[in-house]
Amino acid sequence: MENYKVERTHEGIKINGILINEEIFQEEKVDYKPIYREEQIDDLYVWIGEATGSDRTNDLYGMKEDLKYLGSLEDEIIFSSISTNEFICKSDNLEGFNAICKEILEINKILGM
Secondary structure (H helix, E strand, C coil): CCCCCEEECCCCEEECCEECCCHHHHCCCCCEEEEEHHHHHHHHHHHHHHCCCCCHHHHHHHHHHHHHHHHCCCCCEEEEECCCCCEECCCCCHHHHHHHHHHHHHHHHHCCC
16 A cells, blocks of 8 residues: 655645645545644634534534544644545545545646646
């Protein structure tokens, strides 16, 4: 099984040293986008503080569960689903993480990067 390395550089996202075309994420050509785990945790704290209305209880429960999960990880970059609140990280789901990396690299190749 290939060991993919995802990093964010001043040029953009790289997988195994290959620069990824941002169009892939901007145009949602894949179901996941790479995010910094720590930034997501910070965002969740803000969203919890801003939660109001009748959905507050359900929203808070989900966000607190996400905080617990993300806090238990050590990965710097994880994948976040663009349609659900699912996170895929290398340390917890290597097979899923690798599948996403492979898909991104294949689309990147088609786009000529």
